[in-house]
Amino acid sequence: MATDEFELIRHYFSELGCDRSGSVRLGVGDDCAIIAPPHDRELVVSIDTLVEGTHFLPGTSGDKVASRLLGAALSDLAAMGAVPAFFTLALTLPEVDEAWLAAFSGKLAELAKQHAVQLVGGDTTRGSLTLSVQVHGWTAVGKAIQRSGANVGDRIFVTGTLGDSKAGLETLLQKTVGEHVPYLQQRFFSPEPRLTTGQIIADYATAAIDISDGLLADLNHLLQRSQVGAMINPAELPISQTLYRWVGEKRSREWALTGGEDFELCFTVPALLEPKLAWALRHHDVAVTCIGQITDSPGIVLAEDGRIWPVEAGGFNHFTDVK
Amino acid sequence: MATDEFELIRHYFSELGCDRSGSVRLGVGDDCAIIAPPHDRELVVSIDTLVEGTHFLPGTSGDKVASRLLGAALSDLAAMGAVPAFFTLALTLPEVDEAWLAAFSGKLAELAKQHAVQLVGGDTTRGSLTLSVQVHGWTAVGKAIQRSGANVGDRIFVTGTLGDSKAGLETLLQKTVGEHVPYLQQRFFSPEPRLTTGQIIADYATAAIDISDGLLADLNHLLQRSQVGAMINPAELPISQTLYRWVGEKRSREWALTGGEDFELCFTVPALLEPKLAWALRHHDVAVTCIGQITDSPGIVLAEDGRIWPVEAGGFNHFTDVK
Numbered sequence: 001m002a003t004d005e006f007e008l009i010r011h012y013f014s015e016l017g018c019d020r021s022g023s024v025r026l027g028v029g030d031d032c033a034i035i036a037p038p039h040d041r042e043l044v045v046s047i048d049t050l051v052e053g054t055h056f057l058p059g060t061s062g063d064k065v066a067s068r069l070l071g072a073a074l075s076d077l078a079a080m081g082a083v084p085a086f087f088t089l090a091l092t093l094p095e096v097d098e099a100w101l102a103a104f105s106g107k108l109a110e111l112a113k114q115h116a117v118q119l120v121g122g123d124t125t126r127g128s129l130t131l132s133v134q135v136h137g138w139t140a141v142g143k144a145i146q147r148s149g150a151n152v153g154d155r156i157f158v159t160g161t162l163g164d165s166k167a168g169l170e171t172l173l174q175k176t177v178g179e180h181v182p183y184l185q186q187r188f189f190s191p192e193p194r195l196t197t198g199q200i201i202a203d204y205a206t207a208a209i210d211i212s213d214g215l216l217a218d219l220n221h222l223l224q225r226s227q228v229g230a231m232i233n234p235a236e237l238p239i240s241q242t243l244y245r246w247v248g249e250k251r252s253r254e255w256a257l258t259g260g261e262d263f264e265l266c267f268t269v270p271a272l273l274e275p276k277l278a279w280a281l282r283h284h285d286v287a288v289t290c291i292g293q294i295t296d297s298p299g300i301v302l303a304e305d306g307r308i309w310p311v312e313a314g315g316f317n318h319f320t321d322v323k
Numbered sequence: 324m325a326t327d328e329f330e331l332i333r334h335y336f337s338e339l340g341c342d343r344s345g346s347v348r349l350g351v352g353d354d355c356a357i358i359a360p361p362h363d364r365e366l367v368v369s370i371d372t373l374v375e376g377t378h379f380l381p382g383t384s385g386d387k388v389a390s391r392l393l394g395a396a397l398s399d400l401a402a403m404g405a406v407p408a409f410f411t412l413a414l415t416l417p418e419v420d421e422a423w424l425a426a427f428s429g430k431l432a433e434l435a436k437q438h439a440v441q442l443v444g445g446d447t448t449r450g451s452l453t454l455s456v457q458v459h460g461w462t463a464v465g466k467a468i469q470r471s472g473a474n475v476g477d478r479i480f481v482t483g484t485l486g487d488s489k490a491g492l493e494t495l496l497q498k499t500v501g502e503h504v505p506y507l508q509q510r511f512f513s514p515e516p517r518l519t520t521g522q523i524i525a526d527y528a529t530a531a532i533d534i535s536d537g538l539l540a541d542l543n544h545l546l547q548r549s550q551v552g553a554m555i556n557p558a559e560l561p562i563s564q565t566l567y568r569w570v571g572e573k574r575s576r577e578w579a580l581t582g583g584e585d586f587e588l589c590f591t592v593p594a595l596l597e598p599k600l601a602w603a604l605r606h607h608d609v610a611v612t613c614i615g616q617i618t619d620s621p622g623i624v625l626a627e628d629g630r631i632w633p634v635e636a637g638g639f640n641h642f643t644d645v646k
Contacts, residue, residue: 025365026469029548031402031533032367032460034467037360042348044355045443047411047457051450079354088370090413090455120368127374128451132413134370137355144357146349210354225352 012105013089016119017112021085021138024118033120035086041138046076052129056189057172062104064189065131070111072212073133074193075263079210080144081202082137084117084195090132092125115195143202145267150207150226154268154294157201157277159194159286161240162215163252166259180246191263197286201267204277208267214258216300216311219266223300226268230300231308232292257311268294335428336412339442340435344408344461347441356443358409364461369399375452379512380495385427387512388454393434395535396456397516398586402533403467404525405460407440407518413455415448438518466525468590473530473549477591477617480524480600482517482609484563485538486575489582503569514586520609524590527600531590537581539623539634542589546623549591553623554631555615580634591617 014028021041026034037043050069052058070087077084089108093101112119117135168188171181194210201208209222215237223230237256244252269277274290281288292303301310337351344364349357360366373392375381393410400407412431416424435442440458491511494504517533524531532545538560546553560579567575592600594616604611615626624633 026467030470031399031531032369032405032467034403034462034469035366035368036464037364037366041360043358043360043366045358045411045457045459046355047413047444047446047455049413049415049446049448049455051415051448054449076354080357082355088368088457090370090372090457092372092374092453121370123370123372123455125372125374125453126377127453130415130448130450130453132370132372132446132455134411134413134457136368139357141359144349144355146357147353208354 019118020116027120047134048073049132062100063107066107067190071191073135075210077137078194078198081198087135089122092127092130145208147225150268160264163255165261166255205267229295229297236291238289342441343439350443370457371396372455385423386430389430390513394514396458398533400460401517401521404521409443410458412445415450415453468531470548473591479615483587486578488584489578528590552618552620559614561612
């Protein structure tokens with residue numbers, strides 16, 4: 001068993017993934033990685049941490065932790081409209097479990113290759129299972145989508161379906177069995193970063209955020225940064241058939257509004273650009289749904305069938321355990 | 324007490340430090356930070372993790388953890404000869420201890436300002452106390468000092484004094500009292516990243532590494548990457564008077580060779596450039612000591628008074644607890 005950290009890092013985490021931008025001059029193995037920024041590009045960076053017992057149940061296999069970790073981190077790049085380039089990994093482990101590490105690094109390598117992002121450095125330490133990934137991507141100068149650009153009248157869109165990840169967590173906590181379980185747990189463990197969608201919408205979106213804490217909570221962050229409000233029609237929320245069949249309309253809408261960790265994108269587009277957006281997305285295989293619009297009243301109101309009611313922003317709080 | 328992670332981050336970690344390069348276009352508060360790379364610069368990045376019970380004793384105050392964390396991380400930039408620019412922080416906390424956080428963020432802000440490095444993002448999660456910092460710096464194109472460039476005949480230098488940090492840890496573990504304690508514990512908790520030294524030597528050094536795992540272990544990494552060997556004279560090892568007085572010659576040399584976490588630089592310079600190096604460092608206030616030279620025989624030999632003996636590479640292993 002390799003107990004020396006250098007051997008451990010070298011064995012499982014050397015030469016993993018790839019960087020299509022060609023910006024990585026030196027990867028794993030020195031005091032720092034060296035990156036040559038491409039001409040006319042800006043760098044976007046984000047760091048994300050997963051903790052056993054907080055973000056995933058003890059005993060979760062290495063491949064599931066890897067897909068959850070990298071998917072969630074890359075989702076932040078998607079929300080900026082960026083092209084992924086490279087990442088680092090800080091891995092804190094209670095012990096050297098070679099089977100777990102093999103599953104973890106195998107899945108990490110598979111996804112890093114799929115998303116064309118290269119591991120360039122890391123740190124391996126001993127302690128409770130905690131994983132931090134910092135992802136880096138490139139955007140054209142001035143083209144990163146921020147949270148702060150939404151304007152009154154903009155349409156509000158979300159990608160994919162909402163609430164599935166929360167439902168997946170519930171099936172784990174409740175030890176549910178049934179045909180809904182594989183899909184929902186896959187949505188929880190293997191979030192699909194909407195990278196291509198983010199890159200397409202970057203030409204039209206005024207603001208964007210990824211949904212990690214729940215739609216209401218994250219939309220609220222966007223609204224606060226943009227100093228605007230929003231009106232959402234709950235009947236327009238995109239909900240998967242699997243989720244709807246399992247818990248019905250009321251609960252599925254609730255989870256779509258407040259369930260965390262969907263890692264879908266929420267973004268705003270001027271009404272006039274909606275046809276161009278639709279055209280740009282015509283061959284795209286990720287659903288994009290308009291769920292409401294930006295208003296000039298602070299906060300979020302829900303509007304359906306002529307009824308209107310304000311909501312308190314709520315969402316997944318990372319200080320809630322799943323132990 | 325602020326238990327919401329967003330409030331917590333905002334309260335303690337917004338607008339911290341500064342970036343003299345002016346490259347930070349957007350800092351804390353969006354999905355990603357946005358960086359505009361300066362013209363003709365390359366980016367160097369490194370991530371470092373500290374775990375309570377592994378790298379510092381439970382109950383260590385926030386300011387000490389902050390100086391240890393940022394000092395160690397910036398030391399990796401120093402080893403590349405880079406100018407620090409920005410950093411991110413992944414903070415995993417068992418609970419929201421406001422006094423600890425205030426001390427931590429206060430010291431972090433002080434040091435970030437001192438070293439001109441700006442906090443641009445982070446993630447706060449619940450779990451055992453674990454801290455990861457990723458630091459980013461700029462170098463001129465092709466000028467980052469790597470581990471791989473040492474050549475036979477190059478002189479081997481180290482900065483400052485060695486073994487003090489290991490001694491500081493020993494005073495903590497043994498609960499020693501005495502006049503040596505403050506200096507040695509300060510060396511353990513407040514490593515001084517040799518940033519200016521790194522920037523000066525970048526014009527002369529063929530290879531460099533920072534000493535985090537012990538001189539022999541880290542020099543060995545440099546030798547392996549450069550495919551050379553080294554001869555070291557133990558009598559030339561720079562040892563502080565405080566350490567020498569406390570443990571005597573034999574133990575202080577042992578700790579200088581194998582004690583971890585000194586965060587001094589070890590670097591190699593062609594013999595012909597030694598006078599130029601000395602001239603460049605003439606007004607510099609950090610001691611730089613020649614301790615040996617690069618050879619063509621793999622591994623490290625110690626040579627003193629006509630005697631020569633090979634050494635096994637040994638060093639601080641991060642899988643060793645200090646609980």
